Amino acid sequence: MTPKAKxxxxxxxxxI
Structure with a gap:
């Protein structure tokens, strides 16, 4: 997973 996605x-x- 990319840092941005994280x-x-x-x-x-x-x-939420």
Whole structure:
């Protein structure tokens, strides 16, 4: 997984 994808997942998890 790319660093950007990891950051995106973390962002999404924070939103939910």
């Amino acid at each position: 950051m995106w997942i973390k962002f999404v998890c924070s939103r």
